[in-house]
Amino acid sequence: DAKTTQPPSMDCAEGRAANLPCNHSTISGNEYVYWYRQIHSQGPQYIIHGLKNNETNEMASLIITEDRKSSTLILPHATLRDTAVYYCIVRGQGGKLIFGQGTELSVKP
């Protein structure tokens, strides 16, 4: 599975959009981009995933560049409860998830 690069930490003001970037320059054509987050002392929580097209659900939007070498997770109106570590994972056909270090997002009032 391709490796990902994320900034170690980011801040966001409450109510503003949080844009979390991820680089995955070695992604191959059949690999998906998944995002999970982990709130302190809890297990990781699935957010969203995509292959080529942009995706949106009730939690977030996922924007994947045309060359698929990078993506951005967007939380449109961040709240204090969105403070967590966000993991970008590139996943092939295998079942396991390979987590990196993630981005620690702090949403501030």
Added chain:
Amino acid sequence: GAGVSQSPRYKVAKRGQDVALRCDPISGHVSLFWYQQALGQGPEFLTYFQNEAQLDKSGLPSDRFFAERPEGSVSTLKIQRTQQEDSAVYLCASSPRTVLGEQYFGPGTRLTVT
């Protein structure tokens, strides 16, 4: 509905003791995964079951680690002769699909080896 549950939530073991960690997946979920998360790190894959079959155990760090899922539902991760480096949070996840599906994680068991 009920999510993935794990027990115990916290376990303190003396070095050399054996421990058993339990995972109750979401009912009907085919796939079950175990991960190990050291302090300040992302989770690392240990092993994967599809029903009762252990299809991937490439992440188990040593032969002291053993996992089973005999009836394709509840799973147990056993660590024999625990060592201090085994101290970590052990996470279980289940998925309704065999490939690519979302994984639903339990709260984890925090193991501390003294």
